[in-house]
Amino acid sequence: MSEQQLFKVTIDNITIEVPAGTTILNAARKIGGDVAPPAMCYYSKLEGSGGKCRTCLVEVSKGSEKDPRPMPKLVASCRTTIMDGMEVKNITSEKVLDARAGVVEFLLINHPLDCPICDQAGECHLQDLSYEHGSESTRYEFQRRTFKKHDLGPHIQLHMTRCILCYRCVFTADQLTQKREHGVLDRGDHAEIATFIEKSLDNDFIGNVIDVCPVGALTDKTFRFKNRVWFLKPMDAHRDCPTCSGRVTLWNRGDEVYRVTARKDEWGEIEDTPEGKPGWICNTCRFEKKKTSDWIIEGPRNINRHSVIAQGHYAGKIGTNKPTETFAAVNDGRKPHLLMDIHSVSQVNKPEVKLSLIDGPAHSDAFKKNND
Amino acid sequence: MQALTNRVKEVNRKPMSFMEKLYLPAIFKGMAITFSHIFKKKPTIQYPEQKREFSPVFRGLHVLNRDEEGRERCTACGLCAVACPAEAITMEAAERLPGEEHLYREEKYAARYEINMLRCIFCGLCEEACPKDAVYLSETFAPANYTRKGFVYGKEDLLIPNPKTDPQGLAEARGQHI
Numbered sequence: 001m002s003e004q005q006l007f008k009v010t011i012d013n014i015t016i017e018v019p020a021g022t023t024i025l026n027a028a029r030k031i032g033g034d035v036a037p038p039a040m041c042y043y044s045k046l047e048g049s050g051g052k053c054r055t056c057l058v059e060v061s062k063g064s065e066k067d068p069r070p071m072p073k074l075v076a077s078c079r080t081t082i083m084d085g086m087e088v089k090n091i092t093s094e095k096v097l098d099a100r101a102g103v104v105e106f107l108l109i110n111h112p113l114d115c116p117i118c119d120q121a122g123e124c125h126l127q128d129l130s131y132e133h134g135s136e137s138t139r140y141e142f143q144r145r146t147f148k149k150h151d152l153g154p155h156i157q158l159h160m161t162r163c164i165l166c167y168r169c170v171f172t173a174d175q176l177t178q179k180r181e182h183g184v185l186d187r188g189d190h191a192e193i194a195t196f197i198e199k200s201l202d203n204d205f206i207g208n209v210i211d212v213c214p215v216g217a218l219t220d221k222t223f224r225f226k227n228r229v230w231f232l233k234p235m236d237a238h239r240d241c242p243t244c245s246g247r248v249t250l251w252n253r254g255d256e257v258y259r260v261t262a263r264k265d266e267w268g269e270i271e272d273t274p275e276g277k278p279g280w281i282c283n284t285c286r287f288e289k290k291k292t293s294d295w296i297i298e299g300p301r302n303i304n305r306h307s308v309i310a311q312g313h314y315a316g317k318i319g320t321n322k323p324t325e326t327f328a329a330v331n332d333g334r335k336p337h338l339l340m341d342i343h344s345v346s347q348v349n350k351p352e353v354k355l356s357l358i359d360g361p362a363h364s365d366a367f368k369k370n371n372d
Numbered sequence: 373m374q375a376l377t378n379r380v381k382e383v384n385r386k387p388m389s390f391m392e393k394l395y396l397p398a399i400f401k402g403m404a405i406t407f408s409h410i411f412k413k414k415p416t417i418q419y420p421e422q423k424r425e426f427s428p429v430f431r432g433l434h435v436l437n438r439d440e441e442g443r444e445r446c447t448a449c450g451l452c453a454v455a456c457p458a459e460a461i462t463m464e465a466a467e468r469l470p471g472e473e474h475l476y477r478e479e480k481y482a483a484r485y486e487i488n489m490l491r492c493i494f495c496g497l498c499e500e501a502c503p504k505d506a507v508y509l510s511e512t513f514a515p516a517n518y519t520r521k522g523f524v525y526g527k528e529d530l531l532i533p534n535p536k537t538d539p540q541g542l543a544e545a546r547g548q549h550i
Contacts, residue, residue, distance in 0.1 A: 114478075115449070115503075116447045116449030116451070116478075116503050116504060117447050117449065117478055117479060117480045121449070224467065225448075225465045225466065225467050225480050226465070227450075227465070228449070228450035228454075230450070230454055231450060231453070231454075308454065311454060340520050340521065342524075344521070345521045345524045346462070346486055346488075346524055347484045347486060347526055348462040348463060348464050348484045348485075348486050349462065349464070355464065360467075361466065361467035361480075362464070362465070362466045362467065362483065363466055363467055363469050364466055364469060364472065364483060366466065366483075367464070367466065367483045367484065
């Protein structure tokens with residue numbers, strides 16, 4: 001084959017030409033915006049992912065130029081490849097929106113809805129999805145399922161009740177690390193992510209399961225309960241890491257590094273490095289480098305303004321400027337007569353309590369020590 | 373000159389009559405109005421002894437709620453702080469240790485919770501944002517203080533008395549301003 005064949009596909013009345021073999025989802029993502037169906041389990045950087053959550057269902061109203069019959073049922077766009085002249089309806093189809101609302105209801109049936117506690121809140125795909133497609137209340141009247149707690153080691157916290165069984169973490173562990181130690185055990189309603197014999201996951205790249213998790217099932221223990229993501233300032237930074245690309249997003253509060261994650265693109269997936277490889281980051285970068293001096297900061301990250309994380313977040317030059325005391329500058333060098341240092345009154349954000357350097361979540365003793 | 377509005381009144385510049393020159397009738401007329409007010413209903417009240425009822429939608433000083441078992445309801449989700457237009461609310465969260473279940477309702481709680489009453493505009497958005505029924509605006513004012521330091525309210529100032537260990541205190545707190 002000298003030249004890749006281009007197929008014409010129309011998604012929500014927008015026509016685009018994509019190479020043969022592209023899935024509908026990826027074609028829609030090329031158009032971008034609302035046309036791209038939401039995806040909870042599909043992850044373009046992971047081979048074999050997709051086809052499990054059914055949130056990306058679309059209607060194919062015309063199969064192809066040669067066979068214009070519509071597909072009888074809604075199809076999962078992450079697993080269906082396009083045909084020449086295919087016509088796809090996503091948000092323009094009543095059927096799709098109705099089906100998606102149903103899928104969201106199913107995904108939320110056993111979800112504990114503990115967003116106020118969950119560290120993923122604010123960057124959770126399930127939250128976004130249910131805001132867009134979900135209903136206000138539940139019709140489910142039974143006890144939500146619960147699980148025996150599994151300890152996944154010192155860095156990763158598993159909340160099985162929040163899991164939607166997208167298998168992304170299983171694929172990550174399979175494809176990124178030499179040996180996978182966790183998988184999905186049991187069947188049906190009882191299916192759960194667990195390590196085989198409660199083994200801790202200690203692979204150099206296992207921290208990436210936190211980034212691929214679309215919900216708050218796998219979260220960073222070193223960041224657990226430290227702060228809410230929308231009060232943190234995402235900064236692009238890099239360091240010379242021998243094992244990984246070292247290109248990360250720091251989640252700062254002031255100059256404290258609260259959390260380190262990989263850089264994510266507009267679909268919530270790991271960004272590629274300039275060499276074109278997925279920018280997975282290693283555990284050392286993610287869990288152990290919690291000092292500003294470890295990193296070379298590039299500048300504030302651009303955040304979509306519709307995200308709650310964009311509140312109080314300034315990109316560009318303004319974002320890197322530090323506030324200074326302006327009183328003397330505008331009053332010919334005079335100092336204010338009365339100046340209240342907020343730290344002399346406030347118990348919050350004490351300079352001597354470095355939350356970011358505490359290993360796990362803070363407990364009452366972390367605050368008692370400095371109680372005055 | 374053209375009048376700016378149609379409510380302009382021409383000033384009467386006629387010379388005063390004999391009765392008007394006496395002044396006394398006008399003084400008695402005015403005093404009669406003054407004296408009649410003695411017998412009218414007073415619009416003021418004797419404040420510390422008497423108190424006026426607040427409107428049911430009055431938004432005053434914040435309280436942090438406890439549940440029936442006396443556990444703190446706040447989980448430090450940060451929704452009040454993000455809803456706050458004055459950025460008056462700050463908090464620090466902690467994880468509940470085993471053995472602290474009687475103190476905190478959920479596994480995460482606010483170890484520190486502060487409202488800067490100097491910044492607060494009493495809009496009530498925190499109350500609206502709270503998913504856990506934890507923060508409420510009560511029917512009382514922030515008392516006056518000599519220094520600004522006294523207006524940073526911590527958890528000990530905001531939490532309501534524990535209904536389990538201090539039911540009397542809770543009743544008093546309720547009785548004071550209901």
